[in-house]
Amino acid sequence: MFFGDSITAAGIKPGGYIMKIDSMLKLQGLSEQYELIGAGVSANKVTDLYLRLEEDVLAKSPDIVVIYIGVNDVWHKRTSGTGTDADKFERFYNAILKKLADKNIKAILCTPAAIGERTDMTNDFDGDLNKYCAIIRGIATKNNLPLVDLRKALLDYNLKNNPDNKEAGILTTDKVHLNAKGNEVVASEMLKTIKNYQ
Amino acid sequence: MFFGDSITAAGIKPGGYIMKIDSMLKLQGLSEQYELIGAGVSANKVTDLYLRLEEDVLAKSPDIVVIYIGVNDVWHKRTSGTGTDADKFERFYNAILKKLADKNIKAILCTPAAIGERTDMTNDFDGDLNKYCAIIRGIATKNNLPLVDLRKALLDYNLKNNPDNKEAGILTTDKVHLNAKGNEVVASEMLKTIKNYQ
Amino acid sequence: MFFGDSITAAGIKPGGYIMKIDSMLKLQGLSEQYELIGAGVSANKVTDLYLRLEEDVLAKSPDIVVIYIGVNDVWHKRTSGTGTDADKFERFYNAILKKLADKNIKAILCTPAAIGERTDMTNDFDGDLNKYCAIIRGIATKNNLPLVDLRKALLDYNLKNNPDNKEAGILTTDKVHLNAKGNEVVASEMLKTIKNYQ
Amino acid sequence: MFFGDSITAAGIKPGGYIMKIDSMLKLQGLSEQYELIGAGVSANKVTDLYLRLEEDVLAKSPDIVVIYIGVNDVWHKRTSGTGTDADKFERFYNAILKKLADKNIKAILCTPAAIGERTDMTNDFDGDLNKYCAIIRGIATKNNLPLVDLRKALLDYNLKNNPDNKEAGILTTDKVHLNAKGNEVVASEMLKTIKNYQ
16 A cells, blocks of 8 residues: 555556556566555645544555655645644654554655755755655664665666756656656665565 | 643743632632643644643543643744644644543633734734634534633733734733733633633 | 736736726726736735836836735745745835836835635734735825725625635635636726826 | 845854954954955845845945855745745845946855755755855856855865764854854855955
């Protein structure tokens, strides 16, 4: 189950990253071993995931939950004044993990990939987004949970493929949401981790 | 037990509203019937109350909890970008009430009194603060719980006693935190409701 | 000349308030006495008006400039973090008026009408918007300039015609931009002042 | 003349960077060639510099003006909702430079040094601050004006001397304002450029 925001909500649309994972599994003859479920809701922050965890996740008893959250926690600080404090981001993230662990549901963590694709750290939210990625990496380490470091993967890709330091258009359509190539990179990164996590 | 933010944290200091309620109870010969406990933490929003509910409230099994929250949920939208969305304010408020009800702890609700004392609705946050007060009044009605409408009480007092339309200095020291008269008005309003709630 | 933001930019479209003023003038047989020019740019704040004053206004030597600004100065505080400080709003407004006066161009001031149409002061930005309207009214008084108090006109209309306390749909399409009735009310208020100002 | 915000206002206090430049000039036997004047005002943004340029700078006919601005233009986006849009930052900066050039006053530009001293780009405002530094570097290049790249100088110093990735305490007291060592680094960087600019 893929639990996240609008990026994940788009993941189940044609060309979306969840659809691409599904295709990859089919190509590898593994599609019968996995059932993929999307659980993304637009504009979600970590507190939204927490509030809908029972109904949207626990009630469906998934084996593995891929948590992909954090963009709006940072972004909404400026676009609506209702971002998430760093300390509370960590506390609600941990509260979600505890409820999953109590039900023996496995968790895979992801760092939020991008709000802007410039590679020289001049995207408006780079500092804060890096900070929240560091928090998530810390949570993964402390809890010994697998991490899909999408922030690193997308930045590495851009460092090679975005020589003009563009804000969008390499892996995203609009600095945040994934284009075809972006969905492919995310799908490929996630699948590696999912397959190794038994 | 008084559960809130810095206004409540100041309530247990000399001259604070909780100390004043204590004095009033003594004068009325009722001090043996009540034990007052402060549980205010500076900068708290509704999500902070939720996160520390178990440890700071449920673990102490109070009979009645007076919830006085909301100023920072509005104010922090502009001072740190981490205010609380209106819908989530209501959901976390209700989540707190549910956990109190599950333990048979009674709740008294308060509206957040003021961010600025001007009486002509030109305080920066008046619109949003009024909106969150309306949410709390709605929660009280829906759950049939007693409400101390501090917003209304302080505005009524200011309409009579703030002819120069000052931003602070009538009932607050700094637009938000209570001065001596402010603590007295809040104590008096709360005590009426506490005494009626058996 | 009508100098403002997206509301004014929409004023020259079919059904817009500038077009309506034009129609009203025709009906009253006055159309030959007035040439109406729109100078609205989307997302403009008072600093934008100041920066494009020379090119867009002074270079065209209008007789009268109707200044209709302020919504974004308040609104952008939360939607992009780049609203205008109250003291600087006043200083740049006065700097515009000084440059107009130096060229003997007459000015008519308007208060920003609405960010939300609820009538009980629970629109998110009511407090701050009221504050900026008070600043504009003060500027008009100090400079002895005519004022079109659109904030008051729209609120008065809503108090009579918005019994359900709706956020939008009475005079605006989206809490800010004018619908047909809104354009009519604004046109009618402005025309009264323009005709009296010779 | 040093034209800026609270960092520059502190520059004329004992130990401040302007005082340190004065001491350095004395040590080098150059103090008679320079008269240093502080013109820093707390909380200033580029629009504040523009508004007080006539009175505080032009009226005093300095030979050289060192412009050190930008921290609050970024920071205030989140702390008060009244930061400066990137495009308007550039336009008001250029408007200041034009007025200085019209009076044959030389300008030296500085990049804003820091809002947080962490070296791994996890300070909250790193992305946006880098963006405004890039704007200032571009203005310097376009206008062929000398640049004191304080952002680079402080980061370089931290990369060598802040192995624990601390947020403050290396060159600043509070992530923004300079401590003794910070004042020394800034003074030294500025003096190099001032001495070369005849």
